[in-house]
Amino acid sequence: xxxxxxxxxxxxxxxxxxxxxxxxxxxxxxxxxxxxxxxxxxxxxxxxxxxxxxxxxxxxxxxxxxxxxxxxxxxxxxxxxxxxxxxxxxxxxxxxxxxxxxxxxxxxxxxxxxxxxxxxxxxxxxxxxxxxxxxxxxxxxxxxxxxxxxxxxxxxxxxxxxxxxxxxxxxxxxxxxxxxxxxxxxxxxxxxxxxxxxxxxxxxxxxxxxxxxxxxxxxxxxxxxxxxxxxxxxxxxxxxxxxxxxxxxxxxxxxxxxxxxxxxxxxxxxxxxxxxxxxxxxxxxxxxxxxxxxxxxxxxxxxxxxxxxxxxxxxxxxxxxxxxxxxxxxxxxxxxxxxxxxxxxxxxxxxxxxxxxxxxxxxxxxxxxxxxxxxxxxxxxxxxxxxxxxxxxxxxxxxxxxxxxxxxxxxxxxxxxxxxxxxxxxxxxxxxxxxxxxxxxxxxxxxxxxxxxxxxxxxxxxxxxxxxxxxxxxxxxxxxxxxxxxxxxxxxxxxxxxxxxxxxxxxxxxxxxxxxxx
Amino acid sequence: xxxxxxxxxxxxxxxxxxxxxxxxxxxxxxxxxxxxxxxxxxxxxxxxxxxxxxxxxxxxxxxxxxxxxxxxxxxxxxxxxxxxxxxxxxxxxxxxxxxxxxxxxxxxxxxxxxxxxxxxxxxxxxxxxxxxxxxxxxxxxxxxxxxxxxxxxxxxxxxxxxxxxxxxxxxxxxxxxxxxxxxxxxxxxxxxxxxxxxxxxxxxxxxxxxxxxxxxxxxxxxxxxxxxxxxxxxxxxxxxxxxxxxxxxxxxxxxxxxxxxxxxxxxxxxxxxxxxxxxxxxxxxxxxxxxxxxxxxxxxxxxxxxxxxxxxxxxxxxxxxxxxxxxxxxxxxxxxxxxxxxxxxxxxxxxxxxxxxxxxxxxxxxxxxxxxxxxxxxxxxxxxxxxxxxxxxxxxxxxxxxxxxxxxxxxxxxxxxxx
Numbered sequence: 001x002x003x004x005x006x007x008x009x010x011x012x013x014x015x016x017x018x019x020x021x022x023x024x025x026x027x028x029x030x031x032x033x034x035x036x037x038x039x040x041x042x043x044x045x046x047x048x049x050x051x052x053x054x055x056x057x058x059x060x061x062x063x064x065x066x067x068x069x070x071x072x073x074x075x076x077x078x079x080x081x082x083x084x085x086x087x088x089x090x091x092x093x094x095x096x097x098x099x100x101x102x103x104x105x106x107x108x109x110x111x112x113x114x115x116x117x118x119x120x121x122x123x124x125x126x127x128x129x130x131x132x133x134x135x136x137x138x139x140x141x142x143x144x145x146x147x148x149x150x151x152x153x154x155x156x157x158x159x160x161x162x163x164x165x166x167x168x169x170x171x172x173x174x175x176x177x178x179x180x181x182x183x184x185x186x187x188x189x190x191x192x193x194x195x196x197x198x199x200x201x202x203x204x205x206x207x208x209x210x211x212x213x214x215x216x217x218x219x220x221x222x223x224x225x226x227x228x229x230x231x232x233x234x235x236x237x238x239x240x241x242x243x244x245x246x247x248x249x250x251x252x253x254x255x256x257x258x259x260x261x262x263x264x265x266x267x268x269x270x271x272x273x274x275x276x277x278x279x280x281x282x283x284x285x286x287x288x289x290x291x292x293x294x295x296x297x298x299x300x301x302x303x304x305x306x307x308x309x310x311x312x313x314x315x316x317x318x319x320x321x322x323x324x325x326x327x328x329x330x331x332x333x334x335x336x337x338x339x340x341x342x343x344x345x346x347x348x349x350x351x352x353x354x355x356x357x358x359x360x361x362x363x364x365x366x367x368x369x370x371x372x373x374x375x376x377x378x379x380x381x382x383x384x385x386x387x388x389x390x391x392x393x394x395x396x397x398x399x400x401x402x403x404x405x406x407x408x409x410x411x412x413x414x415x416x417x418x419x420x421x422x423x424x425x426x427x428x429x430x431x432x433x434x435x436x437x438x439x440x441x442x443x444x445x446x447x448x449x450x451x452x453x454x455x456x457x458x459x460x461x462x463x464x465x466x467x468x469x470x471x472x473x474x475x476x477x478x479x480x481x482x483x484x485x486x487x488x489x490x491x492x493x494x495x496x497x498x499x500x501x502x503x504x505x506x507x508x509x510x511x512x513x514x515x516x517x518x
Numbered sequence: 519x520x521x522x523x524x525x526x527x528x529x530x531x532x533x534x535x536x537x538x539x540x541x542x543x544x545x546x547x548x549x550x551x552x553x554x555x556x557x558x559x560x561x562x563x564x565x566x567x568x569x570x571x572x573x574x575x576x577x578x579x580x581x582x583x584x585x586x587x588x589x590x591x592x593x594x595x596x597x598x599x600x601x602x603x604x605x606x607x608x609x610x611x612x613x614x615x616x617x618x619x620x621x622x623x624x625x626x627x628x629x630x631x632x633x634x635x636x637x638x639x640x641x642x643x644x645x646x647x648x649x650x651x652x653x654x655x656x657x658x659x660x661x662x663x664x665x666x667x668x669x670x671x672x673x674x675x676x677x678x679x680x681x682x683x684x685x686x687x688x689x690x691x692x693x694x695x696x697x698x699x700x701x702x703x704x705x706x707x708x709x710x711x712x713x714x715x716x717x718x719x720x721x722x723x724x725x726x727x728x729x730x731x732x733x734x735x736x737x738x739x740x741x742x743x744x745x746x747x748x749x750x751x752x753x754x755x756x757x758x759x760x761x762x763x764x765x766x767x768x769x770x771x772x773x774x775x776x777x778x779x780x781x782x783x784x785x786x787x788x789x790x791x792x793x794x795x796x797x798x799x800x801x802x803x804x805x806x807x808x809x810x811x812x813x814x815x816x817x818x819x820x821x822x823x824x825x826x827x828x829x830x831x832x833x834x835x836x837x838x839x840x841x842x843x844x845x846x847x848x849x850x851x852x853x854x855x856x857x858x859x860x861x862x863x864x865x866x867x868x869x870x871x872x873x874x875x876x877x878x879x880x881x882x883x884x885x886x887x888x889x890x891x892x893x894x895x896x897x898x899x900x901x902x903x904x905x906x907x908x909x910x911x912x913x914x915x916x917x918x919x920x921x922x923x924x925x926x927x928x929x930x931x932x933x934x935x936x937x
Contacts, residue, residue: 058787061762067732068703070642071791079794090601091793093610097593098603105607131597131604132803140593148594149586155552156576157585157812158776159569164894165909166553166568168546192778193630195802200632205534220801228664252528253521265530293525296533327533334803338595340629353534356543362894363657364632365772368809369552370585374594450602 010284012320016420017239017279022430022460023495030430030460037432041081056114078454086436087113089451095122097140098131100471102448123446127476129466130450134307134423135394136471137338137378143386144338144377148370155369163355167366175372179343182379183313184323187351190343190375191360192367194302194332195221197342200359202298203229205328206267211251213244213295214269217277222269222300231267232257238277241285244268248293266295272304272315272331276457276465278418278426280304283315287325296327306336307423312382312395318421336382339374341367394470398423401468401477408481413494417463425466427484427493434491435462441490445483542877543894552577555915557889564889565920567910572745572856573816573826574915575776581815588811596804600793604804612810615817616781620751621761625783626792629805631770632658633798634780635738638768639707640666641795642788647703650684650733652676653902654714659707659738660901665797672901675715678723681706685731704733710742710753714893714904716851716858718742721757734765744774745856750820750827774820777813779805830856830914833921837912840925846936847879847928850907859893859907860928862936869897872906875935880908882931888924 047053057080060070088109096103106121131138139145151171161167172190180188191197202225206212210231214222216238226233234251236243248266255262268290270281281299290297301314309317314331316323323329329345344354355361382391402423409416415428429435432453439451453462488494537544550558554577557566575581588608598604609627616625628634639662643649647668651659654675663670671688673681692699706728708719721737728735739752747755752769754761761767766788770780782789792799820826831854838853841860851858865872873892880890893909912921 058785058790060787061785063729064734067734068700070703070734070788072701083794091605092603093605093607094603095607097591098595098597099593102603128603130602133597138593138595138597140590145589145593149589152582152585152589152808156554156582156776157809158571158576158772158778159553160571160576160772160776161553161569161891162894163546164543165891166547166549166557166559166566166889168548169553170548170550173548193633193798193802195798196630196633199636220797224665224797228661249521249525253524262528263530265533294528294530296530332803334595334597338593338597340595340803340806349532349536350534352537352544355546356537356541357896359657359661359896359899360632362543362896364630365770365778368778368806370589370808371594371806448603 010288015280015282017418019277019279019417020415020496020498022428023497026430026495027460030432033432034459037082041077044081045077056111082432084113086439088116089436089439092448098128098133098138099136100128100133100469100473100476101125102128102131104448126443126446126448127472127480128448129468129480130448131469132303132335132467133338133469133471134303134336134398134467135312135338135378135382136469137336137374138471139338143381144374147377148374151373152370157368157370159366159368161366162364163361163366169366169369169372171369171372171376172366175376176343178376178379180345182383183329183345185329185345186348188343188345189351189354189358189361190333190341190367190372192341192364194334194340194342196360196364197330197332197344198222198225198300199228200225200364201330201344201354202226202269204354204357204359205229205298206231206265209256209264211263211266212269213247213251213266215239215271215274217274218269218271219275219300219302222271226269238274239279239282241282241289244286245289248289248295252293266293267298268295269298270300272299272301273307273422273424275303275424276426276452276463278416278422278424280308280315280318280419280422283319283321287321291325297325298328298330299326301329301331303335303424305331306382306395307398308421310395311392312336333375337375337378339371339378341371341375398468398470401470401472404474405466405468405477405481409484410496412481412485412488413496414488415496423468425468426463427466428495429462429464429493430460430495432462434493437491438464438487438493441487442483445487447480447483542873547891555913559884559889562884562887564884564887565916565924566889566913567916567924568889568891569913570773570857570911571776571913571915572774572830572911573776573820574913575774575816575819578776578816578819580819581776581812584815585808585812588808592807594806594808596806598804599800599802600804601800606804606807606810608807608810608814609804612814613781615814617783619817619821620767620783622767622783622785624786624789625781626789626796626799627805627810628780628782628796628798629778629802630798631740631772631778631780633802634770634782635659635768636662636665637796637798638766638782638792639663639736640797641792643668643703643705647705648688649705649707650681651707652709652712652719654712654717654904655707655709656713656738656740657896657900659709663707675712676717676720678720678727682727685727685733689731704731705736706733707736707738710737710739710746711852711855711857713741713857716855718746718852718855719753721753721759725759725763728763735763736766736768737764739767739769740773740780741855741857743769744820745827745830746854747827749824750774771813775813775816777816778809779813826914830912833914833916834912836918837910837921837925840922841910841928844929844932846932847908856912858910858912860910861905861907865905869906876906876908878935879928879931882935883924883927886927888927
């Protein structure tokens with residue numbers, strides 16, 4: 001289904017998102033494929049049980065054989081019989097900086113992926129389309145690395161204390177002021193792990209008697225945070241504003257399920273870019289709904305901060321909206337800033353409350369100083385405060401790369417999900433055999449890709465996911481596209497039934513972003 | 519029409535309640551410069567008795583240069599979770615070294631200390647399973663238990679008789695419903711050295727109970743790793759127990775190893791499961807390589823100098839003796855525990871007033887050059903809230919004079935504030 005919403009109303013720019021339907025033949029063949037694998041799985045389990053085939057799983061200790069089994073046999077069925085066959089597509093070890101090109105340690109398996117051995121050889125210069133390196137800050141040289149090295153020399157690597165006890169360094173305060181300025185909010189607070197930022201702060205904000213409206217495809221950290229809070233959770237269809245509005249209306253009119261008392265507060269959890277779909281949240285409509293129904297908005301910008309917006313300030317800037325409309329702006333430093341950790345930004349009362357009651361401030365060690373320095377330098381670079389235009393150039397390069405790559409893939413005939421402006425590009429594979437084949441064929445051609453299947457995606461919608469980076473040059477993209485074309489023909493992946501006319505003579509767009517009125 | 523009215527009328531609570539400006543937890547101490555042995559807190563230079571830098575590795579030159587080399591090679595961040603090009607050879611090396619050091623089959627690394635045990639417990643214990651946990655378990659364990667949705671049974675702190683009573687009750691329940699009992703997993707979660715009380719867990723009795731009632735043991739060794747035992751291997755070495763008897767050992771690298779992150783170690787049968795079902799492992803970016811390299815170098819130092827553990831324990835005994843007999847304050851914790859608590863002998867009525875009183879003792883010490891801190895808790899979220907206390911942390915870098923100075927300063931402070 002294609003949604004193209006043009007200027008007028010809430011959107012100041014065209015919103016092009018497409019999720020082409022699965023072709024019927026492909027769906028049938030995919031189910032058949034899984035059926036065959038399941039049959040073989042039962043057969044192999046039977047043979048293992050009757051000792052016809054050697055069982056290569058690790059097993060329980062002799063002394064503990066009469067304890068209640070730790071894992072249920074059925075739980076591991078998928079793991080043993082499907083995941084094991086293509087296990088070499090994941091956990092690939094690398095031994096260089098995860099930039100645009102990466103070096104990988106070669107590993108082989110002599111027993112069908114049950115164990116791996118490292119040959120000792122290093123495969124060099126693999127084009128890296130799997131790391132979350134949107135602005136190319138994963139570097140081992142340059143201003144950011146030098147600053148981090150200086151701070152490492154002065155402060156050391158660890159902190160050994162929590163924020164509330166003795167772990168609040170002057171560097172942390174500097175970082176928080178800078179992040180608040182970058183986002184355009186009153187105040188911000190930083191944490192050591194992006195996952196933990198969600199799972200430890202959502203319980204501090206809502207509790208029993210509150211309602212959480214969460215998108216269908218939210219990340220595991222948001223789901224865990226919502227569960228730990230004890231609030232009631234209701235799920236609305238992915239990016240579907242009618243579904244959200246219906247839930248909001250029902251919630252206010254009917255109140256809590258049994259007591260009919262009004263809800264204490266309603267919190268809407270959405271993400272900026274959904275990393276498995278490549279879709280961007282319909283933020284103008286969400287904010288309009290939030291204001292109409294007096295609820296609060298929690299926006300998780302893990303993938304969109306730095307990657308969207310004319311100056312890299314995320315999805316709020318992309319849509320030309322006011323950061324004060326979003327009650328809680330959360331994001332991570334892992335993806336666009338080449339560091340680790342997460343942050344929450346918002347009004348001063350919110351951040352003061354989190355400084356006092358967040359689980360992370362009281363019980364978890366604070367961030368490591370060189371990591372903090374890397375974030376400070378990269379944020380200053382993006383904002384242009386280090387005196388160069390490197391930041392601005394990178395943001396623009398990423399936008400150009402995104403548009404070019406997506407257009408070329410669509411022209412070739414692949415089914416690509418998601419919004420035209422999202423640097424996360426999912427390419428549909430569907431059939432289980434093609435998951436492993438795609439990963440291996442691309443690696444043979446020196447390109448590193450990420451493939452995902454069940455349970456991260458619905459069972460028939462397995463995909464390959466490309467993450468574009470400002471560090472990718474046009475030559476790298478062209479090489480990658482050529483190889484993807486070849487592999488696509490080899491594996492018959494070009495399922496799309498609508499073909500875009502290839503735009504042969506058009507150069508890179510000069511006007512990548514329409515200037516919005518300020 | 520009625521619905522429109524209801525929507526108009528509904529007023530939500532404010533997103534967060536206002537926090538008073540003078541709330542004690544709001545004004546953090548600001549540390550300028552590295553939080554090492556001599557620390558500059560709020561502009562004043564003090565001796566650090568508050569950071570968990572037990573082996574003094576925070577500003578060790580070898581550790582820093584190993585981290586520098588890693589920084590030059592890999593940059594800072596890993597830009598991806600372990601499954602998607604976030605596995606570096608440094609991570610694999612650290613996991614191998616930790617497994618070899620602890621003499622187990624395998625180890626797995628997390629990028630955040632809190633997330634280690636909070637992700638490990640829900641990976642094994644699901645809805646319907648039973649977990650017996652000590653009352654004084656730390657907050658990370660409580661969150662892991664909450665995420666697992668299992669039945670939690672608390673037993674009194676370090677009271678093996680109470681635990682046995684609960685286990686017997688469970689046994690009688692099992693006999694009523696043997697089919698359910700055959701699929702209900704049971705676990706005991708304990709800490710080696712408790713963070714909240716400084717006590718040691720009676721592990722030999724626990725092992726006996728384990729085999730008698732067929733319960734698995736998960737051991738959290740954040741404070742005891744690198745502290746107890748002849749070579750710093752923790753409580754199993756301290757008591758001389760076979761490490762395979764403990765199903766899972768979890769620890770964070772933020773105390774003795776002076777890095778960031780955590781690890782779990784044990785048999786491959788158990789640890790390998792976390793690689794697909796540990797939430798903090800699969801859905802989160804991996805540990806920055808410079809921190810992993812710092813941890814490897816710290817392990818090297820621990821292996822090369824096994825006498826620092828003896829030195830640390832001697833200093834702990836020294837200050838434990840020196841702090842006895844302060845009027846108004848009592849020492850809580852084992853004599854060889856490097857993290858002690860000082861609680862008020864008599865509470866003055868409300869927790870708030872106790873906290874204020876202890877705050878004045880801490881301020882007195884800070885003004886005279888000894889940095890201390892109160893143990894911080896989330897009062898409404900803890901299952902069994904410990905009484906307010908001052909945390910005293912002993913590191914191997916503190917000299918005897920400094921220990922004596924701290925003890926005498928605490929005596930003075932107690933005299934002036936509490937009398």
